Every structure is written in C-alpha cells, then in structure tokens.
Amino acid sequence: MRHELRGLAMLAPLALAACGPAGPSAEQRAAAVDAFATVKEVFQHPRCQNCHIPGDAPLQFDAGVAHAQAVVRGPDGHGAPGLPCGTCHGESNPPASYGPHAPPGAPHWALPPPSMRMVTQGLSAPALCAMIKDTKENNGRDFAALIKHVSEDKLVLWGWNPGGERKPVPVPHAQFVEKFKVWADAGAVSVGVTDARRSGEMTNFPSERPATAEDRAVPGHRKGDPIPGLAGSAVGWNARRENRETLRVFEPRAGTTRKASLVPA
Template sequence: MMRTFVTLVLVLAGCGGKMTTPPTGEKPDPATGVAAFATVRAVLQHPRCQNCHPAGDAPLQGTEGRVHAMNVQRGPTGHGMAGAECTTCHGPANPPSNYGLHVPPGSIKGWHMPKPEEKLVFVGLTPRALCEQVKDPARNGGMDMAALRVHLEDPLVKWGWDPGFGREPVSTPYATFIAAWETWAAAGAPCPN
C-alpha cells in the first residue's frame, strides 16, 4: 500500500502534480482506480477533513486533532447542541482570518458535522474500510458517487484548502484531489486490499 502511494506521488510529481482521467469512453483499470484512491484517502484523512469526521461526537481542532474546546458536541442533526450550535461561533459573517489565529473560521453554507446516524468517520480507518464506507449510501448520507462528487464542491468542504491565517490547508491541491476522485470513480471506485 505504501509502495503504491509513493509510486503515485512520483507519477504525480512527474506530471506536474495533476492526475487526469482517460478520454471519454475509456474506463481506467482497477489498479489505476486504487492508485487514485490513495490520493483521495490522503485528503480525507488530512486533519482538515478528519476534524469534522471524527469517531466520536466531539469535533476535533487543529492539525493535531485535539478534541474541540468548550465541550462542543455533534448534536442530533450534526449542527451542534441547542444553545451551542456550530454556527454560534462559526458563522457566515465571521471576521476575516487575518484578524488572528484564534478567530473561529466561518462558512457561508453553515458549519456542521455529519448527522449522528451517518457519521462518515475518517479517523483511524484503514484505506479499505474508508473506501467502503465513503461509497456506501447506508453510511454516507444516502449519496451515490455522483452526489458525493457534487458534495466535494460544498463551500465547507472547499474551506479545507483555504482555512485562513495560520492554519495548515489540505496539502494535496484541490484540482489534484478532484482529478484523483474522478479517476477513482471512473474506474468503478475500487477499494484497496
């Protein structure tokens, strides 16, 4: 698995950091899909994504994945508990991030986590378990691959690549992630062994 990931990194570096999907009508082979999923997995398991997709009901913070301060909890809809909804601090009109590192980031769409019954956990899963969970509508909010692709355009998802002052963004460029996702999906979304 690690060898596949290293090979993918070297291939991406040699191609200017971009993965491309085959011409229309050509389906990538499963090995190409699994290699593309290595990039997808690296993004999903980056702290920016894992912080809202933890195993428990408290979101995580920072690149070290510490439990969110002030006993913040997922709540019954994923938007926090009554009186402490995510948007109480992470609102659409937050001051710009250049005000300082401790200014809570906002999102025009509204900060939230997945619902409790569809947590879509990214923390601590093997690549195969993550792959199977992501594409399973029973565990991902009822989404097929097309709906998941649309979800990747969500402003809250895209925030991970532009998290503001002093915050580490997702290290894989967004375009590279999307190209890898599309290659993986076009190959039939195969999971690694």
Template sequence: MNPHRLAMLVMLVLLLSACRPPSDGASPTDARGADGVVAFETVRRVLQHPRCQNCHPAGDAPLQGDDSHVHTQNVQRGPEGRGMVGAECATCHGLANPPSAYGPHVPPGNANGWHMPPPDTKLVFVGLSPRALCEQVRDPARNGHKDAAALRVHLEDPLVVWGWTPGHGRAPVPTPRDTFLAAWERWMRAGAPCPD
C-alpha cells in the same frame, strides 16, 4: 413497448449505472482497478487530513487544529450535526473566515454554516484503514445516502472547499484541489475500487 421507448429505457439504465460505482468495485489487480486504487490513495490523504477529518471523528465531539485534538468547550455533534441546543456550531462559527488581523485562534466560518455529518451517518474518517475508508465512502447506507453523482456534488460544498482556504493560522489541505478532484474522478471511473 415501442422500440423507441425501449431504447430510451436502455440508455437511461446505462447512464444511471455509469453514475454509481458497482457494489464490489473494480478488481485492484486489473489495470483499471490498479489505477483506481492509486487514485484513491490521493483521495484518502485528503479525507484524512485534519481539515477534513476534524469534522468526521468517530465520536460525537468534533476535533480541531492541525493536531486534531478534541474540540474545547465540550462541543458535541447534536441531533442533526449542527451542535447541541445553546451551543450550535453557528454560535461561534460565522458565515466567513474572519480577517487575519483577528489572530490565529478565531473560529473559522463558512457560507453554508458549520456542521458535522448527522449522528445516523457519521462518515468517520479518523483512524480508518484505507480499505475501510474506501468502503464507507462508496456505501450509500454509511455516507449520507449519496450515490457517486451526489458525492461529487458534495465536493463542491463550500464547507468542503474551505479545507483549501481555512483561514489564518490553519494549514490548508496540501494536495491541490484540482489534483484531488482529478484523483476522485479517476477513482470513480475505475469503479471506485478499494485497496487490499
């Protein structure tokens, strides 16, 4: 192999390895790992807020409201995460939040279509310890087959961004979005360490 190709291959490997957290993450006891664990606590608070966890329950019924109660109307995840035939999420959830004049209990909407993760990769946020949540989020086998770069892209999905502008009568995620994204980046740069 010529030296130029070898150098390009080495650069590609280094770039790709920098884009995904190591399988075991940084040690929570070293300075970089400790900073990453602190950053993950901000990430965890957002992921386990009702705006996020309501679509990431342990079961197949989404949750709703600031109290995360089981969705009424017997709504179910369905085979692709978009509801069951005849009761798809889009049946009630339109392409945008309705105007506040419609009242407080109108289903919110989203340009990308309302949905949950599919049943084979539920990515549960409800009831998990910080460590279990951390391990699941960074594990492609359990997070929808996403590496660190794909997870970061997912954070720009309109349904994720909706959590900060959920519409009339719903509490937004209290952590400012910029603060959340900065914490996410710090956690990833630290190697995505998980708390003990």
C-alpha cells in the same frame, strides 16, 4: 451497528456504467488504487477528519485535539441545542486582525449529521474505501452526489482556505476531485490490504506501534493490523477510540462475491 459493504458487483450504477460489466482492467484498477491514495490523504487531513469523527465530539487544530468547548454533533450536525456551531463559526473566516486562533468560518459550518457520519478518522485505506461506499454511512449518497459534495460544498472547499495558521489540505482541490473521479469511474474499486501494503499505507504492525498509550491517542495511530490472506483477502481489527468498540475488518478475496465487512468483533 452493522457496516455492510458493497462488493464490486454491487457498486453504484454510475460507476458500473463507466467500467462495464467485466469490471476494471488491471491497469484501470492500478490507477484507481493510486488515485485513492490521494482521496485518502484529503479525507484524513485534519481539515476534513476533525469533523468526520466517530462519536459526537469533533477535534480541532492540526494536531486533532478534542475541541476545547466540548461541543457536540447535535441532532442535525449543527451542534447542541443552545450551542449551534454558528455561535462561534461565522459564514467566512474572520478577518486576519482577529488573530490566528479565532474560530474559522464557512457557510453552514457543521459536522456530518448523525445519519451520515462519514467517519474517516484513523481508517486504513481498505476501511476508508469501504466506508465511503457504505450507504449507511453516507446516507444513501450515490457517487454523483459524493462528487458534487467534494467538488462544490463550500464547507469542503474551506479545507483549502482554512485561514489562521491552519494547514490547508495540501493536494490542490482540482487534483483531488480528479483523483476522486478516477477512482469512482473505475468502479470505486475496493482498495485491498495488499494494495495498501504495497503503497506503504498499512505498515502499522504491532511491533511498530507507538510505545505509550499517550502516543497512540494521536490520530493515525489507531489503524488496524490486518493479517493478509490469499489473493488480497485480509482480516483485521480496528478500535473506535471514543468507545473502545472493537471492529472486525474483513476484506474478501479478489474476484469473489463475498462482501467486505466492518462489524463489531
């Protein structure tokens, strides 16, 4: 499994058109990096990342624990043959009288299909950024399609109205879409390790890791430990929890034509 990342110069035409051949200005870039922090917060909220998972087993609840019925993604994202998501998840959230733990609902309740897994769970900002732009992950969606997805998709919108005692996505939906556009319009700049370090995003050094393996099972505690290099470049490692596959994260130096990569180490 190879995750080729597009460098700046190879970005989607839509984004390029917005910022011109010279690329974003330093100011634009800073705004985009800032906007991406919001994108990340939303993408990695339990309401979103519980289904944007590596492997085939979704998570549930705010704590992101394994989905109790051992349900799986299935051939089209709609669950296993014989146990489609719709068996329990209806077209809308159940009435409040069903209790806070009744399965939530929204139209076409599903996981991303295997062809477009869009794994967000546990990724660092650079890795998440790379993933969103990876056409192998997003099934060739361009930014127009991605913006449409995050703006209009009813299942996405459910994240802001999850029912029960589930925490809704904390960032207002309109603000999230706006930030997503800001980032996209700036050419969907690659958020570098230095950016992430500066914003306090990547602080998870080995010395700060949770002490026990059990704690490390909590989502968010499996970020890589990138080693910063010259001019925003970095190299790091990320592990996929479900199969312990180790991925090498490579973030190229700013301004070079080398591609960022996320490949099996």
